[in-house]
Amino acid sequence: MAFEEITSKKYTAGLNNKLMENRTPEAKNTRKAPGRTFSFKLPAAYFFLAPALLTIFVFFFIPVAAAFIISFTDFDIYALSSFSNLRFIALKNYVRIFGEPLFWKALENTFYFVIGAGPISIAVSLGAAMLLNSKLVRLKGLFRLFYFIPVVTTLVAVAVVWRFIYHPRFGILNYLLAFLGVNPIDWLGDPNWAMPAIILMAVWKNFGYNMIIFIAGLQSIPEYLYEAAMLEGAGWWPKFKSITLPMLAPTTVFVGIITMIGYFQLFAEPYVMTQGGPLNRTLSIVQYMYEEGFRWWNMGYSAALAFVLFLIIFAATLIQLKLQKETE
Amino acid sequence: MKNAVTISLILFAFSLLSCSRNDSKKVTITFWALGAEGETVEKLVPGFEKENPGIHVVVQMIPWTTAQEKLITAYASNNTPDACQLGNTWVPQFQALDALENLDSWVKASQVIKQNEYFSGIWDTNVLDGSIYGIPWYIDTRLLFYRTDILAQAGYSTPPRTWAELYEVSKKIKQKAGNSERYAIYLPTNEWAPFITFGIQNGSSILKDNGRYGDFSGAKFMKAFDYLVKFHKEGLAPTGISQVTNVYQAFAEGYFAMYISGPWNVKEFSRWMTGSLKDKWMTATLPAPEAGKAGLSLAGGSSLVIFKRSSHKAEVWKFFEYLSRPRVQMQFYREINDLPAIKAAWQDTALSRNKYMKAFFEQFHHVVATPKVPEWEQIAFSKVQLYAELAARNVMPVKSALSALDKDVDNILEKRRWLLRK
Numbered sequence: 001m002a003f004e005e006i007t008s009k010k011y012t013a014g015l016n017n018k019l020m021e022n023r024t025p026e027a028k029n030t031r032k033a034p035g036r037t038f039s040f041k042l043p044a045a046y047f048f049l050a051p052a053l054l055t056i057f058v059f060f061f062i063p064v065a066a067a068f069i070i071s072f073t074d075f076d077i078y079a080l081s082s083f084s085n086l087r088f089i090a091l092k093n094y095v096r097i098f099g100e101p102l103f104w105k106a107l108e109n110t111f112y113f114v115i116g117a118g119p120i121s122i123a124v125s126l127g128a129a130m131l132l133n134s135k136l137v138r139l140k141g142l143f144r145l146f147y148f149i150p151v152v153t154t155l156v157a158v159a160v161v162w163r164f165i166y167h168p169r170f171g172i173l174n175y176l177l178a179f180l181g182v183n184p185i186d187w188l189g190d191p192n193w194a195m196p197a198i199i200l201m202a203v204w205k206n207f208g209y210n211m212i213i214f215i216a217g218l219q220s221i222p223e224y225l226y227e228a229a230m231l232e233g234a235g236w237w238p239k240f241k242s243i244t245l246p247m248l249a250p251t252t253v254f255v256g257i258i259t260m261i262g263y264f265q266l267f268a269e270p271y272v273m274t275q276g277g278p279l280n281r282t283l284s285i286v287q288y289m290y291e292e293g294f295r296w297w298n299m300g301y302s303a304a305l306a307f308v309l310f311l312i313i314f315a316a317t318l319i320q321l322k323l324q325k326e327t328e
Numbered sequence: 329m330k331n332a333v334t335i336s337l338i339l340f341a342f343s344l345l346s347c348s349r350n351d352s353k354k355v356t357i358t359f360w361a362l363g364a365e366g367e368t369v370e371k372l373v374p375g376f377e378k379e380n381p382g383i384h385v386v387v388q389m390i391p392w393t394t395a396q397e398k399l400i401t402a403y404a405s406n407n408t409p410d411a412c413q414l415g416n417t418w419v420p421q422f423q424a425l426d427a428l429e430n431l432d433s434w435v436k437a438s439q440v441i442k443q444n445e446y447f448s449g450i451w452d453t454n455v456l457d458g459s460i461y462g463i464p465w466y467i468d469t470r471l472l473f474y475r476t477d478i479l480a481q482a483g484y485s486t487p488p489r490t491w492a493e494l495y496e497v498s499k500k501i502k503q504k505a506g507n508s509e510r511y512a513i514y515l516p517t518n519e520w521a522p523f524i525t526f527g528i529q530n531g532s533s534i535l536k537d538n539g540r541y542g543d544f545s546g547a548k549f550m551k552a553f554d555y556l557v558k559f560h561k562e563g564l565a566p567t568g569i570s571q572v573t574n575v576y577q578a579f580a581e582g583y584f585a586m587y588i589s590g591p592w593n594v595k596e597f598s599r600w601m602t603g604s605l606k607d608k609w610m611t612a613t614l615p616a617p618e619a620g621k622a623g624l625s626l627a628g629g630s631s632l633v634i635f636k637r638s639s640h641k642a643e644v645w646k647f648f649e650y651l652s653r654p655r656v657q658m659q660f661y662r663e664i665n666d667l668p669a670i671k672a673a674w675q676d677t678a679l680s681r682n683k684y685m686k687a688f689f690e691q692f693h694h695v696v697a698t699p700k701v702p703e704w705e706q707i708a709f710s711k712v713q714l715y716a717e718l719a720a721r722n723v724m725p726v727k728s729a730l731s732a733l734d735k736d737v738d739n740i741l742e743k744r745r746w747l748l749r750k
Binding site: 074076077078080081082085087275277278279280291294295296297 | 396397400403404421424425426427518702703705706709710714717718721723743746747
């Protein structure tokens with residue numbers, strides 16, 4: 001949290017500076033009067049910022065601009081051999097996207113994942129954070145480590161283990177479910193179970209990260225609030241509802257948005273577990289984009305997909321911020 | 329970061345130094361090899377360098393999974409090696425990029441590399457518009473692996489020779505298995521090869537009009553596709569990929585009795601089929617649509633190609649000639665079990681006495697190339713497999729699956745049609 005505050009302050013400060021630079025001297029004077037001298041002297045900060053800005057410009061803005069242009073062409077393997085094979089096709093890629101059943105399938109899957117895994121992941125992280133923040137728990141450091149290990153473990157290694165867990169005939173999950181009288185489920189092979197299986201694994205793999213952020217948030221809640229509540233005779237639930245949740249609100253917004261953005265870019269989990277199958281039920285937008293771009297070399301179409309995904313994430317973030325403001 | 333830059337600069341300087349020292353008398357050629365082949369070919373290099381002291385071969389290994397991406401990026405950034413190993417279905421793609429050297433005149437002048445030394449179906453995969461762009465290095469194809477004991481229990485002492493027999497055997501095996509979860513044949517829908525193979529066997533050209541349109545809903549392909557999907561629908565083949573996480577174990581357990589696969593699995597199956605199972609499996613050429621016909625299979629393997637931009641083509645060609653000698657081909661086989669492309673090498677006892685290889689040798693006389701269009705991989709992996717799965721799971725009837733497949737394929741081929749018109 002502290003880090004976030006500092007960076008956001010720095011950011012707004014930089015923005016103000018920039019705004020002032022753009023103003024005419026009069027406007028600047030009417031707003032603030034920091035001395036009458038006006039000169040074109042660049043603040044030293046710009047020199048310090050230059051390397052970073054230059055890097056971002058070269059490695060971020062130029063490629064993004066190039067991708068934007070490419071998204072209006074049919075750039076592919078033929079175009080690579082000769083630019084005369086490149087056609088400017090205006091919005092055809094975008095039109096094609098919306099007419100492609102596979103895109104809608106991928107979009108549906110991605111939303112399924114975001115809506116399914118997001119809340120569960122946040123709830124599990126919060127639950128784990130509260131447990132670890134409780135005074136009753138011993139060996140907190142050890143548990144924190146255990147819960148965090150999946151986050152730093154290589155996904156491919158994790159996937160191998162989970163494939164065994166999910167195995168329809170030899171997997172431990174089906175073995176345990178058998179005691180409850182549940183018939184064996186082909187977790188990764190059954191179109192209806194594949195996505196839940198991916199969600200379960202993704203939640204397990206990622207909740208540790210948000211948990212750490214929540215722990216930091218919990219620790220910044222002043223203890224006297226709880227003490228006061230205790231004196232008033234408040235139980236566990238009122239304390240949680242009236243102290244913990246409101247005090248954690250900024251953390252929750254942050255975690256929510258970061259998680260959502262990350263989950264919209266779902267790729268690695270299904271890529272290593274199911275390769276998008278069965279029946280494309282776990283194909284995510286990013287995997288669809290990757291396949292079109294780097295397997296079939298339809299770069300133009302793939303770039304268009306990237307911008308569509310950007311707009312979706314952008315819209316979803318705005319909605320989430322707006323909802324948050326309304327509840328406040 | 330800074331350290332890394334310094335170190336790489338120093339290394340770069342050293343490499344410049346070492347190059348300039350050798351430049352006067354030694355030519356360095358770079359050869360990119362894929363996966364395990366990359367490791368093995370390094371062992372063949374010393375023999376070549378001994379014979380050709382003026383040539384130094386630098387082998388660079390690249391993993392199969394990223395090979396295509398790396399090669400295309402290398403092409404786009406003008407960094408292609410002198411030569412490379414290419415999966416033979418990739419040759420059309422790189423030829424479309426205009427990245428490959430036309431090898432016609434090289435072959436014509438060569439004493440070692442002659443067309444009639446190769447299996448004709450394999451050679452043909454490298455021929456585009458009448459010119460040769462790659463030399464077969466090692467070859468593979470798919471045929472039938474089967475459990476002799478399970479077939480015998482079902483009353484068959486020989487492998488199925490026709491489609492009708494294959495179906496009959498499968499029915500019997502399933503009957504014998506009763507209620508236990510066992511299957512006759514494993515035909516995973518994430519492998520497009522059997523679907524295409526059976527279509528070609530039945531006379532379909534897969535694409536029509538010089539690769540301008542798909543021909544999947546044509547009667548010949550439809551019959552073959554319908555035939556294979558039947559195995560899924562009637563429960564003769566397991567549906568769903570993760571049912572079989574370990575093919576070898578499943579084969580050893582008798583979970584399925586037949587599987588269409590390639591030579592890379594011979595060693596693996598031998599490893600799993602031990603003890604009482606040791607002699608309970610065999611390989612056989614693919615069954616044919618009708619008796620008396622040869623059951624065709626697909627011409628697979630890797631080719632050796634020279635990049636147009638190479639400035640050491642003569643030296644590379646020498647290296648290719650070395651790799652194509654029967655003796656060196658057999659050395660390669662012994663190291664990694666990749667089958668030699670040169671027919672003469674097959675007389676070596678290591679192959680002629682291997683009972684599992686007999687069927688392969690026979691099958692190689694009856695192999696054909698998949699359609700030689702750059703879009704082929706996309707068609708096969710993203711579309712054929714998709715609709716095979718939809719049909720196998722009975723989500724779509726065969727007929728509508730195939731017309732949808734044709735529609736998708738025609739969309740993919742749109743650019744090709746435009747280029748051919750141009």
